[in-house]
Amino acid sequence: MELHHFTHTHPLTFFERQNRDNDAENTNCSGCLDPILEESSYGCTQCNYFLHKKCAEVLPPVIQSQTHEHPFTLLCKQISFCCDACGKDGSHSPYVCFSCNLTVHDHCTSLSRTIRIIRHEHLLRHTYFLHESESEWRPCSICHQDLSADRGCYHCPTCDYAAHVHCATRSDIWDGTTRDEEDDMESSEAGLDSIIRIVKEIKLGEDMIAAEIEHFSHEHTLIFSNEGADNKCCDGCGIPISSPFYSCEECDFFLHKTCAELPRNKVFSFHQHTLTLHSDGVFPCRACSIDSNGFSYRCERCSFGLDLRCSSIPDTLIHQAHRHNLFVFFKDDREHKCNGCGALEKNGLQCCECWYFLDFKCATLPLTAMHSYDEHPLKLTFEDDSDPDQLYCDVCEDKRNPYHWFYSCNDCSVTIHPKCVFGKYP
Known part of the structure; x- marks a missing residue:
């Protein structure tokens, strides 16, 4: 059986899979470039040109791709090229858009938009x-x-x-x-609807705001506020409350507006399963190793869980403490020294240009915080050139390392360890 294929000038002879004596076993398919091996194929032994049977029957001369507005035309020749769709090199039979001067692999014409x-x-x-x-x-x-x-x-x-x-x-x-974008938007809205129910709305400026909500984590209605709340922490993330937030008038329960509006499900950069929002019990965060009793994102299929702050870290972080981008890595083989606190950790964010490293505890510290020791907002500070005799924490009165981060108030000359702001003496 012969095939007149548009990619070759001579008729191609059909070789059955069972034929172990033909030349196709020792060459590659000119369509997909994979070895022919023992698969059925069409070939021209005169030119040593072979195509898998599946490639000869499905390789169209013109393809309309999802990723490009114009059709791609097959260029059937031995030619070296760099694929404009993926950036990798090719050596044979590319598809070409003559209008835009684009050259792509045949498999790259089927890339998802x-x-x-x-x-x-x-x-x-x-x-x-x-x-x-x-x-x-x-x-x-x-x-x-x-x-x-x-x-x-x-x-x-x-x-x-x-x-x-x-x-x-x-x-x-x-x-x-x-x-597509519409499906993704609908999914996000559905995730929000599943954790809150709006009881009452008000107009704030040009926007409509949910003034009262029912939240899956609390039995009472929560009221919106745009004012301060002294010495109160968010029951979701554990960070001191700042406006806007929701609170319960019947008990001491507070949520940042952003924490109240979290999606029910989300993904984390280095976990293969979807994580679900929970609000019950004390749990160890797998990223920062800190026990938390706030909200968490947990995997229903394994024991993986993250607190809110670690789950919010993007894959690529731009931080004020460093001039280059920082990239998340998880469960590395060796420990790295954190530039924020000096701790040795396997999980964190690292700069690929100069190996600057932050563990999750430091990478998730808020840039400003409130503490009962000082009436002003405290600023996260990354270095200290003060007199060594002045390097003390004003809360615990222990010495501070000049190379470790701390919170400070320039107006009052107050300096506090991050652990004293959020942990041991909140």
Whole structure:
């Protein structure tokens, strides 16, 4: 049986899978470039040109891709190229958009337009160029290796998160399903509706605000407030309350507005299952190793759980303490010394350019905080060049390390350990 295929000038002869004597076993398919091995194939022995049977029957001359507005046309020739869709090299039979001068692998014509990965909270959209990039190269947000701004990648325009195509589509990062923006918005709204019920709304400026809500974590109605609440902590995240927040008039229960509006389900960068919001019991956070009795995100399928602060850390963090981006890593083989507190930890965020490291405890410290020792907001401070004799914590009166972070009030010359602001003496 012969096939006249548009990719080759000579008729191609059909070789059955059982035929172990043909030349196809020792060559690669000119369509997908995988070895022919013992699969059925079509081939021209004169030119040593072979196609898997499945490739010969499905490789169309023109393809309309989800990721590009124009059709791609198959270019059937031996040619070296760099794929504009994924940034990797190819050697044979690319698809070409002659209008835009794009050249792509045949398998890259089927890339999904938008995907959701476990490493990022927003949908990623495929793009052929990073038009807003300030330089030709930037680090991939997943592998942290160089990513060309002139080649295709998956990108979040909201956060400027960008990843190689082959990194974003790894099986441990993406489950292979696609989602568009409308589906994602509906899912987010459904997640919010499942944890609160709005009892009463009011107009605040130009916005409608939920003035009274019922929250899944508390038996009484919670009232909205935009004023201060002295010496009160959020029952969700454990951080001192700041406006806006919700509180219970019948008991001492407080929630930041952001904590009250958390989604029921979310993903964490380095866990393969969806995490569900819980509000009961004391639990150890798997990221920072601190026991917490506030809200947590836990996996229903295994013992993995995170407190609210650690679950909110993005895959890529921009922190005031450091000039470069910091990237999350989890369960590393060796311990790293935290630049914020000096502790040795395996989990944290690291700079790939200078190896600056923060553990989750320091990376999640709020930039400002309140404490009963001082009437002013305390500012998180990253270095201290004061006289060594003055390096004391005003709450516990123990000495402070000048290279470790602390909270300070410049008006009152107050300095306090972070652990004294939030932990031992809250």
